[in-house]
Amino acid sequence: MRKALFIDRDGTLNVDVNYAHKVEDCHLLEEWIWEVLQKCRDAGYLLIVTTNQAGIDKWYYTEEDFWKFHAELERQLGMQFDKVYFCPYHPDISGEHSWRKPNNGMILQANTDFDIDLSASYMIGDNLKDIEAWNKSQCKTILINKQNNLDVTDSHVVPEYVVMSWQEIEKIILHT
Numbered sequence: 001m002r003k004a005l006f007i008d009r010d011g012t013l014n015v016d017v018n019y020a021h022k023v024e025d026c027h028l029l030e031e032w033i034w035e036v037l038q039k040c041r042d043a044g045y046l047l048i049v050t051t052n053q054a055g056i057d058k059w060y061y062t063e064e065d066f067w068k069f070h071a072e073l074e075r076q077l078g079m080q081f082d083k084v085y086f087c088p089y090h091p092d093i094s095g096e097h098s099w100r101k102p103n104n105g106m107i108l109q110a111n112t113d114f115d116i117d118l119s120a121s122y123m124i125g126d127n128l129k130d131i132e133a134w135n136k137s138q139c140k141t142i143l144i145n146k147q148n149n150l151d152v153t154d155s156h157v158v159p160e161y162v163v164m165s166w167q168e169i170e171k172i173i174l175h176t
């Protein structure tokens, strides 16, 4: 069994600009993210992106735009992810979909594809939908609260860790 990092995209890897899809809008949240990811990969973690992309359903952009943005993200990071799962559906247009966070269909698919030890894996996201999805899957959860600055004190969804930077994420994953 492998262990994995399930990583949200917008607001976690890149700055969220609301339906980010233009290559020129791709800006890393922090410049050293690649170093943290590389260290985690060296420690045996698969690097898996899991992202809601309902802008595709809304015709704000196409799947091709999504992949161009992803290629730019990987170019800036100087590395490639092991897998990308994205959910293009919006409930108002295509109805509920098991892959759309806070549902956990993407993680179940990843588990089928890679045989992942979920209890040894982490989910990293900037939104409580991310945390909720992965709480259903017994992963450890890290909320990066840098861009949204969410108040999680009276939320019914409780992340195990709340951090403000990828350096803190590195400490949690590699040194706890």
Ligand SMILES: [Mg+2]
Residues within 6 Å of the ligand: 008, 009, 010, 011, 012, 016, 125, 126, 127
């Ligand atoms: Mg996000």
